Amino acid sequence: MNYEDVMKLALERGFYFPSCEIYADAQAGFWEYGPSGVSLKNKFLELWRRELIRRDGMMEIDGSQIMSKSVFEASGHLGNFADPIIKCIKCKSTFRADRTIAEISKIEIPESADLIEFDNAVTQNNIKCPRCKGDFEKTRKFNMMFKVGIGPEEEEAYLRPETCQSIFVDFPRLFKTMRGKLPLGIAQVGKSFRNEIAPRQSLLRLREFYQAEIEVFCNPTKLDEMDRFSEIQNTIIRIQTDAEPISMTCMEAVESKVIPNKFVAYYLGILTEFYEKTGIDITKSRFRKLGDKEKAFYAEVAFDFEVETTIGWLELVACNYRSDYDLSSHAKKSNEKFEVMDNDEKVLPHVFEISMGIDRSLYTILEHSLRDDKENERIVLALKPYLSPIHVGILSLIKKDGLKEKTDEIYLQIKRKCDAFLDHSGAIGRRYRRLDEIGSPFAITVDYQTLEDETVTIRKRDSMEQSRIKISELQSIITESIAYP
Template sequence: MKYDDVMKLALERGFYFPSCEVYSDAQAGFWEYGPAGVGLKNKFIELWRRELIRRDKMIEVDGSQIMSKSVFEASGHLASFADPIVRCTKCKSTYRADKIIVDATKTVIPESAGLDEFDKVITEKNVKCPKCNGDFGSTKKFNMMFQVGIGPEGEEAYLRPETCQSIFVDFPRLFKTMRGKLPLGIAQIGKSFRNEIAPRQSLLRLREFYQAEIEVFCNPARLNDLDKFSEIENTKIPIQVDNEVKIMTCKEAVDSKIIPNKFVAYYLGILIEFYEKAGIDIQKSRFRKLEEKEKAFYAEVAFDFEVETTTGWLELVACNYRADYDLSGHATKSKEKFEVMDNDEKVLPHVFELSMGIDRSLYTILEHSLREDKENDRTVLSLKPYLSPIHVGVLSLVKKDGLAEKTDEIYLKIKRKYDVFLDHSGAIGRRYRRLDEVGAPYAITIDHQTLQDDTVTLRMRDSMEQNRIKVSELDEILSKKTAFP
């Protein structure tokens, strides 16, 4: 299914839609989740907690979205967090330089390249403004931080462009109060804000977006001293080598030096296991090692976890070895101590990061799960049952003869344990189709036989198979079928 099909589903079935859409001055890059989207997002986050946070005994925090200027001076964002832009000298329209070059010439230039490189390509390829065919001025840098004023004096502060900075500045307190021991994973889910030049394609590039970030603090001298590596050493990961995606085990990737050490390989391994359980087609995924000019300014080694969609390869997770960039920067700026004891050794920890885009991940899950069943004339969203915003629909065959009352009775028994949709109206086939589109894996139909023997029909979304079961067995069956893995 294509991007337009996902967009149509999202709008019609309440997954997501533009913010402030009733107003003509609504800004691009802001989207809101409807009921179905909230259900999917919350379950995706719970799966993330189960498969990554709890598995690795990480701790989770919830930091402030507005942070002081000093934080971003120390982190380098005020100096380096910028995109290259060009402005038309004729109509004054502004574009991202790397994107306008790709659109016009198919030439890919990393956004971190020097400004003169963009100017050179624009001149040599005669790139013009797509609106008025005017010439572009020189490429400049545009800082994407959202500045805010605090209090009546308007003291300078910023909306966070990533959720991880509060983890870094809070690290000394967290390590002490939680009796930390290296390696220590600290995680955070929340909103980040980036003043994107040209937000586009709904959830794929936003100005206000959800991140799930994990920062693992470690002793750089012990990156191959990891007992738990045995848990994933045979886990297969798709990794791009010389422009070719190869499937290899984590152990093979470390032995061949494609991944630098067991520490990094371990987290790439548990990440791929998580996304497979989330419903991503792993055959359409890859870990791509970034070249020097592609890496973020704070990264020593970087892998992007990318997934193929109908819009192209989409980065879902940035996997960055940040070394001691962050802790040393905050230590210098704040004059506080960030070293900790690792056994009998004083260490300034290094950091490995898994920075996940939740919105992009949800879009990809929707696209990979959406299919057209032409044989049965229906659209099906084949989400994993534990991620479906609706676990089960409860339907009365007709509203008369006491069936509506019996349906309500069954609904009341299960609604607090499962996400249930009650539906009395319309043809039963049409009601099944609506549930198929929103991803509900099961439907319960109450008919006249129910009144006689207290049984109902349980319909399966993907196969359309229908089985007769006792009402008394519903809870046990649904519990097994919708449980997290």
């Protein structure tokens, strides 16, 4: 199933839809999650917590979305998170200043250079608009952060462009008060904000989006001392350094130096195991090692976790070895001490980051789970049971003869134990189809026999098979079937 099919399902079944859609001035790049989307997202995050946070013994925090100017001076975002752009006076086309100058005059100006350098290069080399040969306006910087004014004086602050800055800023207090020990993972889920020039494709390119970020603080001299590595040494990951992704175990990846050390390999391993459990087809995934030009300005080694979808390879997670870039720049700017003791050694920790795009992950889960079952004339969202927005539909075969009352009773018993959905109306087949589309793995139906022997039928989403079970066993059967792995 392709992007359009997922989009249609999202709109029709309450997964996600455009923000402020009733107003004409609604801007692109903002989307809302409906009830099904929120339920899926919550369950996805619970899985993330189980498979990464708790598994590795990490801490989780929840920081401010608005952060002070100093944070982004230190982080480099005010300087580097902006592109120098030039605009043609005549045809209004906008270009990247550094690239346009390099293409026409072969002069390389770093993108972080002073704006006047770009203007000089344009006039000295007589650079004109590549489209219409018009003149350019003065170079300006387009910063992708949203600026906000705090209080009546409109003090300068910014919406965070990545969640991780609070983790770095909070690190000294957390390490001291939470009895930190290297290596230490600190995680955060939340919104980030980027003023994208061209947001596109619903959840895939947003101006306001969810990230689940993990920053692992480590002693850079002990990157191959990783006891837990044995847990994942035989886990198969797909990794791409050249043309094609190659499958190998984490052990092989370290031994062949494709991954620089056991520390990084361990986290790529548990990340792969996590994504396997989301139902994403892991044979369509790869860790792509980024070249120097593609890497973020703070990254020393970078792997993007990408998954193949009908609209191409999608970057779901950026794994960056950020070295001491963040801690040392915050230390310098703030005069706070970021060194910690690792046994007898005083170290400024390095940081390995696992920065996950939640919205893109949810899209990919939906696309990889959505099936067109032509034989039975139905659309099935074959989600893992523990991720399904609705775990079980509680249906009465018909409304009359006391069946409705009996069904209500069962619903009351179970609705606080799992996500159950009560439905009495319409043909039974139609109700099954609706549940199939939002991925409910089970439907139970109350019929005349229920009134005689306290049994109901349970229908499985994927096979459409039905069997009879006792009402007394219903709850344990359901809770067992929807349990996290």
